Amino acid sequence: MANPPARIVDPANLQALFYKIMERYQVKANEIKNLKVALVDVHGHGLFDCFKCYHSWYSHYSWVQLDLKEMKVNYRWKMKCQKCYRGHPAAAVGIKPTFGVEEMEKMIENAVCRYKGVEFPKKNPGNRRRHEFVPPHFSELCEKCGWGQVQCWTLPPYSSFKA
Ligand SMILES: [Zn+2]
Numbered sequence: 773m774a775n776p777p778a779r780i781v782d783p784a785n786l787q788a789l790f791y792k793i794m795e796r797y798q799v800k801a802n803e804i805k806n807l808k809v810a811l812v813d814v815h816g817h818g819l820f821d822c823f824k825c826y827h828s829w830y831s832h833y834s835w836v837q838l839d840l841k842e843m844k845v846n847y848r849w850k851m852k853c854q855k856c857y858r859g860h861p862a863a864a865v866g867i868k869p870t871f872g873v874e875e876m877e878k879m880i881e882n883a884v885c886r887y888k889g890v891e892f893p894k895k896n897p898g899n900r901r902r903h904e905f906v907p908p909h910f911s912e913l914c915e916k917c918g919w920g921q922v923q924c925w926t927l928p929p930y931s932s933f934k935a
């Protein structure tokens with residue numbers, strides 16, 4: 773397997789990324805009055821590392837809630853490790869996703885576009901086609917799916933489903 777892309781670990785770097793993209797779209801954090809519209813749920817290609825069995829996996833539908841006012845990741849929806857779950861469902865713990873810099877940049881831009889009500893310019897047709905008819909993950913392992921209650925990849929863009 774190829775080396776995974778660089779990950780953002782430093783909140784200061786993440787804030788710089790928010791700043792860069794928001795500036796491009798002329799969105800100023802201190803001018804956002806409505807806190808509700810500042811919170812945007814977006815999904816991207818996230819990596820999960822199980823700290824119990826060291827199994828790692830990707831999901832194209834890995835969800836975070838971004839806070840455009842505070843310029844931070846407000847929430848990361850977890851996923852349970854399939855290997856641990858298969859061995860002993862009750863023992864599987866939820867793992868938070870991490871994202872590469874480029875992927876996080878895309879997600880922030882997506883959130884900013886949604887905040888401004890403009891169309892997100894960067895579609896990813898390759899990924900989209902591949903995942904069109906195949907569920908991206910097992911719904912019962914995903915917190916955003918409500919641990920099996922819904923399918924997060926069919927949720928309307930603005931819904932903020934939390935189990
Ligand atoms: Zn595991």
Ligand SMILES: [Zn+2]
Pocket residue numbers: 833909910911914915916917923924925
């Ligand atoms: Zn899901």
